[in-house]
Amino acid sequence: MKQLVTPAIILSRTDYGEADRILTLLTPEHGKLTLLAKGVRRIKSKLAGGIELFSVSEITFIKGRGEVGTLVSTRLIKHYGHIVGRLERTMLGYELIKQLHKATEDEPEAAYFTLAEQAFEALDDASVDSDLIKLWFAMQLLRLGGHTPNLQSDMAGNRLDVAAVYDFSFDNATFSSNPRGRFTANHIKFLRLGFEGYPPGALMCIQGCRQLVQDTAALVSTMTATYIRR
Amino acid sequence: MANILLLEPDNALANVYVKALEQAGHNIACCVAAEEALSVLDDFMPHVVVMELQLTGHNGIEFLHELRSYPDSQNIPVIVNTNLAPAALRPLLEVLDRDLGVRACLYKPRTTLQRLMRIIAEQARG
Numbered sequence: 001m002k003q004l005v006t007p008a009i010i011l012s013r014t015d016y017g018e019a020d021r022i023l024t025l026l027t028p029e030h031g032k033l034t035l036l037a038k039g040v041r042r043i044k045s046k047l048a049g050g051i052e053l054f055s056v057s058e059i060t061f062i063k064g065r066g067e068v069g070t071l072v073s074t075r076l077i078k079h080y081g082h083i084v085g086r087l088e089r090t091m092l093g094y095e096l097i098k099q100l101h102k103a104t105e106d107e108p109e110a111a112y113f114t115l116a117e118q119a120f121e122a123l124d125d126a127s128v129d130s131d132l133i134k135l136w137f138a139m140q141l142l143r144l145g146g147h148t149p150n151l152q153s154d155m156a157g158n159r160l161d162v163a164a165v166y167d168f169s170f171d172n173a174t175f176s177s178n179p180r181g182r183f184t185a186n187h188i189k190f191l192r193l194g195f196e197g198y199p200p201g202a203l204m205c206i207q208g209c210r211q212l213v214q215d216t217a218a219l220v221s222t223m224t225a226t227y228i229r230r
Numbered sequence: 231m232a233n234i235l236l237l238e239p240d241n242a243l244a245n246v247y248v249k250a251l252e253q254a255g256h257n258i259a260c261c262v263a264a265e266e267a268l269s270v271l272d273d274f275m276p277h278v279v280v281m282e283l284q285l286t287g288h289n290g291i292e293f294l295h296e297l298r299s300y301p302d303s304q305n306i307p308v309i310v311n312t313n314l315a316p317a318a319l320r321p322l323l324e325v326l327d328r329d330l331g332v333r334a335c336l337y338k339p340r341t342t343l344q345r346l347m348r349i350i351a352e353q354a355r356g
Contacts, residue, residue: 087284
């Protein structure tokens with residue numbers, strides 16, 4: 001049978017029999033793969049090093065006749081080791097992988113693989129705020145799922161005004177002008193950059209970033225709860 | 231009598247816990263690192279795990295995720311006994327409880343040996 005080679009990120013690991021494990025991996029070209037990794041139970045296998053979480057590995061696999069293929073070999077390409085240097089970051093890393101696993105269909109596009117890589121990159125960088133990473137990640141899941149809010153025009157179809165203040169309507173995913181609204185041009189600009197896919201490290205450079213994260217977190221989290229499979 | 235897996239990187243403290251647990255009639259497997267504790271699980275299935283979160287190499291959160299990924303260790307009661315300050319531990323508590331099945335989280339500097347032994351005994355009894 002033909003062996004295929006691809007970069008891959010581990011999404012989940014479960015047991016299979018005495019010594020084997022079933023891995024679910026995210027790849028750029030083959031979507032999600034479910035592979036049997038023989039003899040990797042716990043830490044004794046030579047394969048084990050290449051199937052670390054928070055890593056990108058090059059894997060060689062054989063597609064099975066059924067749903068489960070076989071993992072032949074792995075080679076670690078990049079391990080984001082600083083993620084596990086802080087407990088809170090490790091916890092967030094597991095949470096993001098879980099969200100990604102649940103949010104993606106069987107054949108996710110390559111952009112989800114890039115998202116996982118960017119998330120690891122951000123988690124690995126201690127200078128990037130955890131709340132920002134969480135928010136940014138949710139924005140990307142919404143964007144990739146086709147649920148970007150309307151950040152260009154208001155409910156009446158007018159272009160969003162720099163001097164105006166807005167409220168957000170979840171029914172239409174659109175802002176509406178309201179003198180007592182909670183969102184200013186700065187919030188909308190921040191959301192635009194976030195939903196355009198700027199990485200967390202770049203968003204950190206925006207003046208007042210922490211406050212903007214706090215102010216927009218509820219909006220993004222409500223949209224995520226509505227549109228993203230959890 | 232129960233099998234207790236103790237994951238404690240501080241050797242002096244580990245010796246104190248091992249003595250106390252042995253006096254209480256338990257069987258102990260004592261490890262200093264997550265990798266070692268995972269390999270011990272193949273031969274020593276514990277009734278209770280007592281562990282520090284701050285470890286060298288793989289940390290305690292990684293150990294717990296790995297532990298819970300095996301069907302035979304999914305329901306083992308875990309007691310976290312850690313030096314991590316309560317303020318740092320607080321944001322982790324929900325996930326430790328909800329997703330990782332941690333039954334008790336103790337702040338080591340404020341936990342007496344008697345209290346730890348009592349909680350282990352409670353968890354060992356089921």
